Amino acid sequence: MSNSIDKLSNQEIKAILRAADPIIAQGGRALLSKILKGSKDKKVLELELDTCPMYGYYRSETLDNIVKKVDWVIDHDFLAVEYFGKLPMIVYTERGWQIESDQYTDELIDEWREWVKEGKPAPDMTYLKDRDRGMILLMLEKIKEFGDRAFIPYLEAWEKVDYKKVRDEIREVIRVWDQQEEIDGQAKSIREERLYEALDGSAPEDLLLKCRECGERFLFTIGEQQFYKQRRFSLPKRCKECRESGDEYIEY
Structure with a gap:
């Protein structure tokens, strides 16, 4: 999959990883490239992949060049191709999922912020249930650091529908806010440092x-x-x- 594409920016890496999310272990390089292109391909529309936030991110580029960018991300260990039967499917590598889970949790939290601005009551919070546990705990860690008590109705509604480990962490977030405990910023600094390291993809070598x-x-x-x-x-x-x-x- 080697190609002549120059090093992608961090924003491009994140965009490709975000576009891959809805087709992980279900689609391949070609389908991912069509999402990024903003293709009207029948399969793209049938799977509602045109609702992906990164749909059309590379709208002005040729599909061939987008495929090369996707291959760059694969070559640099952010994504991998694994065979399910005879079909090659896109999957996250460890570093790729670290980056994607970080940006996806930010996206979920930003949605809550919009709800607060609009005065929206807590919706059915089961949409967060059965998500990747590590990502959900990361989201709660960030919410704790954010410290917005306007989130409490959403947290309380979420607590009613999720599993014990998540419920315990939700209670811990509210407890820390209620007791006005100081949040240790070290965890955030370590997390940001690790994210920076993950984005610094090294070129493949023999x-x-x-x-x-x-x-x-x-x-x-x-x-x-x-x-x-x-x-x-x-x-x-x-x-x-x-x-x-x-x-x-x-x-x-």
Whole structure:
């Protein structure tokens, strides 16, 4: 998937990750590129992907160039391609999900802020239930730091419908506000530092591995790494010559 695309900006990386969210493990590179293009493709419209906040983000660019940008994000370990049966699907890497969960929680909190401005009562809060637990706890951590007591009706409505761990954290947020405890800003600083590190994607490079049979070093190229990663294969233990001279196998 190598291409000549220059380093993408942090905003572009975030936009591509956000556009990928509704099709994770359900769609591939081509579909993601069509979302970013703002395509009127039948599948895009049938799946209502035109409602994605990043739909049309690269509207003025060619689809071919958008695919190259998506591949850059994959090459730099923000997204990965995994096979579900014979179909290659987009999934988040650990660093990609760290970035996406951070921006998605901000998006959810901004929605609450709009509700407060509009004087909107708490809606059915089950829309937050069964979301990724780590992301939900991150959202509550940010809400605690934000300290807006106008959120309390939403928190109380949420507490009634979610699981115990989330209910406990909601009560903790309200308790801290009620007792006017000082919020330790260290957690926020650490979180922001880790997010910055996650966005600083390093370029892929060939690896030099040691053959367990002959002991010689052999090159494991970027292309080979991507092939093995897509199919969830472990790293090769033997060089090409030793594999060809004996029984070939790949450990899962």
